Amino acid sequence: DVKVTQSSRYLVKRTGEKVFLECVQDMDHENMFWYRQDPGLGLRLIYFSYDVKMKEKGDIPEGYSVSREKKERFSLILESASTNQTSMYLCASSITGGMNQPQHFGDGTRLSIL
Amino acid sequence: GNSVTQMEGPVTLSEEAFLTINCTYTATGYPSLFWYVQYPGEGLQLLLKATKADDKGSNKGFEATYRKETTSFHLEKGSVQVSDSAVYFCALRVTGANSKLTFGKGITLSVRP
Numbered sequence: 001d002v003k004v005t006q007s008s009r010y011l012v013k014r015t016g017e018k019v020f021l022e023c024v025q026d027m028d029h030e031n032m033f034w035y036r037q038d039p040g041l042g043l044r045l046i047y048f049s050y051d052v053k054m055k056e057k058g059d060i061p062e063g064y065s066v067s068r069e070k071k072e073r074f075s076l077i078l079e080s081a082s083t084n085q086t087s088m089y090l091c092a093s094s095i096t097g098g099m100n101q102p103q104h105f106g107d108g109t110r111l112s113i114l
Numbered sequence: 115g116n117s118v119t120q121m122e123g124p125v126t127l128s129e130e131a132f133l134t135i136n137c138t139y140t141a142t143g144y145p146s147l148f149w150y151v152q153y154p155g156e157g158l159q160l161l162l163k164a165t166k167a168d169d170k171g172s173n174k175g176f177e178a179t180y181r182k183e184t185t186s187f188h189l190e191k192g193s194v195q196v197s198d199s200a201v202y203f204c205a206l207r208v209t210g211a212n213s214k215l216t217f218g219k220g221i222t223l224s225v226r227p
Contacts, residue, residue: 042203
């Protein structure tokens with residue numbers, strides 16, 4: 001089974017801090033994704049990566065950056081955390097090749113910015 | 115652009131009731147369609163999928179048929195269980211989208227014993 005592991009289930013940080021959310025997958029997947037999930041808004045794509053050192057903006061990249069130095073690891077960075085970034089963050093990965101390849105999700109990190 | 119519209123929730127049903135969750139889409143191209151489920155405290159997991167018109171995806175008693183003429187992919191189950199209580203997301207992917215998924219807003223299903 002594919003395993004996508006997010007480093008923290010719950011995280012509390014302060015406004016202005018630099019925050020790192022880590023995600024690791026164990027299936028050699030090329031594609032990795034970061035979403036945020038908010039009530040009434042569903043999942044919104046922040047950034048994604050289809051190869052090491054490659055990244056593309058999703059629908060809501062403002063206030064975030066990402067890093068992918070190794071194939072299995074995809075980091076989401078909040079450069080200067082703000083209260084409106086309090087949310088559930090979900091990481092996913094998928095293999096390249098065919099539109100029917102599913103994305104595999106981690107269990108999420110619930111981030112609170114005080 | 116691409117978008118997915120799900121019916122408004124939440125939905126509350128009694129055990130063994132029939133379930134329909136509506137999903138319609140707009141897409142620039144020929145999409146593949148997915149239903150994902152999120153159980154409490156967990157991430158999303160793929161429930162079922164369909165990749166071409168008239169395909170029926172099925173899993174765990176759930177079914178959805180890809181209807182190109184009505185651009186719909188409604189989720190159904192004949193008899194829900196308490197363990198089906200979760201959030202359900204409809205999603206699509208189109209060719210050349212670097213495996214990006216477009217999700218609906220999700221709907222919360224609660225099943226009473």
